Amino acid sequence: MSAEGEDAETGAVAGVVRLLCDARLATLCVAALTAAMDDAGGAVLFIVLALPFSFVPLRSWDRRGAMFARSRILLWCDVLMTLVVMGFLVVTFGIPEIGAIYACATAALFGVVRGRRWAAPVSAALATWQVLLLVLGGEPIAWQSATATFTGAAAILGLGWGGERLGEILRHQVAISRELTRTRSFEAATQERAHLAREMHDSLAKTVHGIGLLTTALAEQLRQDGSPREPTARFIEVACREANRDTRSLLKGLRVLTHGSLTDAVRASIQRWSDATGIGASLEVVDGAVGSDGAVVPDGVVGSDGAVGSDGVVTPGGAVDAEVSWAVVRLLDEALDNVQQHAKATTVRVELHLGDDVQLSVVDDGRGMELAADGGIDVDALHTGGHFGLVGMTERVGDLGGRVRFASGPGAGTSVLVELPRLAR
Numbered sequence: 001m002s003a004e005g006e007d008a009e010t011g012a013v014a015g016v017v018r019l020l021c022d023a024r025l026a027t028l029c030v031a032a033l034t035a036a037m038d039d040a041g042g043a044v045l046f047i048v049l050a051l052p053f054s055f056v057p058l059r060s061w062d063r064r065g066a067m068f069a070r071s072r073i074l075l076w077c078d079v080l081m082t083l084v085v086m087g088f089l090v091v092t093f094g095i096p097e098i099g100a101i102y103a104c105a106t107a108a109l110f111g112v113v114r115g116r117r118w119a120a121p122v123s124a125a126l127a128t129w130q131v132l133l134l135v136l137g138g139e140p141i142a143w144q145s146a147t148a149t150f151t152g153a154a155a156i157l158g159l160g161w162g163g164e165r166l167g168e169i170l171r172h173q174v175a176i177s178r179e180l181t182r183t184r185s186f187e188a189a190t191q192e193r194a195h196l197a198r199e200m201h202d203s204l205a206k207t208v209h210g211i212g213l214l215t216t217a218l219a220e221q222l223r224q225d226g227s228p229r230e231p232t233a234r235f236i237e238v239a240c241r242e243a244n245r246d247t248r249s250l251l252k253g254l255r256v257l258t259h260g261s262l263t264d265a266v267r268a269s270i271q272r273w274s275d276a277t278g279i280g281a282s283l284e285v286v287d288g289a290v291g292s293d294g295a296v297v298p299d300g301v302v303g304s305d306g307a308v309g310s311d312g313v314v315t316p317g318g319a320v321d322a323e324v325s326w327a328v329v330r331l332l333d334e335a336l337d338n339v340q341q342h343a344k345a346t347t348v349r350v351e352l353h354l355g356d357d358v359q360l361s362v363v364d365d366g367r368g369m370e371l372a373a374d375g376g377i378d379v380d381a382l383h384t385g386g387h388f389g390l391v392g393m394t395e396r397v398g399d400l401g402g403r404v405r406f407a408s409g410p411g412a413g414t415s416v417l418v419e420l421p422r423l424a425r
Contacts, residue, residue, distance in 0.1 A: 010065030012174040013112045013167050017065070020109045020163075021058040025051070027102040031085065034093050046088060050081045069113050079122055082106045083129055090133040100130060100152025104159040111163025112170075123160025127153035208247055212240035245276070262325045266352050266360075269329055273336045274348075281336075281348040287355075320358055321423045327400055328352075328360055328420065334389050335362040335416050343367060343414060357402075360418040368408040393418075 028047050035044045057068055068074060082103060089099035103126040111119030134149040219233035263285050274281040320328075332350070339345050343366025353359035390406075393416075397404045402420035 009171050009174065010061070010069060012170040014061050014065065016112050016163075016166060016170065017061050017109065018058055020105045020112070021054040023105040024054040024102055024109075025058070027098055027105070028054070028085070030098055031089055031093070031102075034095065035088070046081075046084055050085050053078045053081055075110070075114070075118070078106065079110075079125070082126065086126070086129060087133060090130075091136070096130070096134070096148055096152060099133070100148075100155060103127075103130060103152070103156045107156050107160035108163030108166075111160050111165075112167035115167060116164045119160045119164040123157050126160075127156040130156060204247055208240060208244045212237065212244055215240050262320050262328060262354070262358075263352065265325065265329050266332060266350070269332050269336070270350055273333070273340070277340050279340070279345060279348060281350060284349070284351045286351065286353045320354070321421075324358060324400060324420050324422060327396055328358060328418070331393055331396060331404075331418050332360060332362065334393050338389050339364045339366060339414075342369070345413065356422070358420045358422060360420075361415065363413065363415045365413045368410050368412045368414055370408075370410065 028050055032044055032047045035047060053074075057065070061068070086099040086103055089102070090096045107119065107123040107126055110122045130149055130153045134146065215233060215237040219230055219237050222230040222233050266285075267283055270281045270283050273279075336348065339348055339362070343364045345364035345366030347365050349361075349363045351359075351361040351363075353361075394404055397418055397420065400420055402418065404419075405417045406414065407417075408414040
């Protein structure tokens with residue numbers, strides 16, 4: 001689990017942890033007062049040693065909660081100290097009710113913080129110790145003390161289970177809240193893309209198209225006048241045509257991501273590029289969605305939201321972050337543009353893997369290129385030569401916490417593999 005996930009889980013149970021620590025501190029105060037009145041100095045010492053196990057988490061859970069929950073040494077020491085405190089309260093002072101209260105708080109605390117794997121054995125151990133203390137006390141067992149002891153043992157088991165359930169509910173609520181936040185962020189990004197597409201269509205696209213028409217008319221006029229400036233006008237005309245095409249491509253990508261899935265957007269980009277260049281391109285989509293039985297769903301309808309298995313049950317793979325989706329589309333466009341301009345390829349194979357991460361692979365059968373010994377690219381050399389496409393791809397991927405790898409050689413084609421997290425960091 002990531003550090004962010006751990007912080008979210010420890011924050012979810014912070015209020016309950018503080019409440020249980022307060023309960024244990026109150027119990028220790030009662031025990032300390034009782035020990036002081038009976039002049040039991042040794043008992044007071046052990047009770048004082050037990051105070052940090054409740055006081056420190058109470059004061060610093062927000063900062064160190066994850067560390068407390070992970071540390072097995074601290075947890076086992078807490079269990080041993082609870083056994084010692086129970087022994088003094090039951091055997092030395094004859095107040096099993098107070099010992100049971102402390103044990104109940106400890107069992108609930110372990111349930112909330114560590115879940116069933118710790119709550120069940122710790123609760124069972126504390127409940128068993130509660131009963132053994134009655135037997136080992138050396139005093140005749142009266143029905144009142146037996147009733148109190150077994151009631152306390154049952155309460156320990158019950159609160160251990162209740163703490164586990166409460167912790168699970170709180171963590172589930174935090175997970176739902178985080179998912180809701182991501183969903184709202186995704187919806188906001190989708191609306192922003194739709195707004196941006198409309199604005200680009202109403203302003204930028206029309207402006208570029210208008211400039212292109214004017215340049216075409218200008219070039220024709222210069223040709224009729226026999227002006228030597230005609231080639232320059234033709235060059236501007238071609239540049240406007242390419243800018244118009246790029247703008248339209250951006251608009252279509254934004255529209256597809258607004259109304260469809262990442263898979264739809266990737267498929268649309270490949271189709272547009274193949275139609276424009278005449279180069280054959282294929283797409284394979286693999287969704288790594290895992291079912292409840294732990295098996296990967298291999299068949300069904302594949303999309304960015306998961307896979308639909310043969311039984312018709314949707315197995316969600318987790319939504320892809322809006323920023324990551326847009327980055328995948330732009331990285332694909334850049335890789336395909338490089339194939340068109342430099343590779344002299346006849347076919348391109350694109351693979352999109354939607355698993356724990358998003359992987360995009362673009363492989364062509366072109367002439368290839370020289371790479372560094374480690375398989376990387378020489379960023380400085382590309383900058384110097386004015387080739388900013390691969391540099392931009394590397395920078396975009398790095399900004400999102402992913403990585404990009406290249407494999408190529410003269411006459412061996414080029415392979416570009418992009419790996420991105422589903423959620424932008």
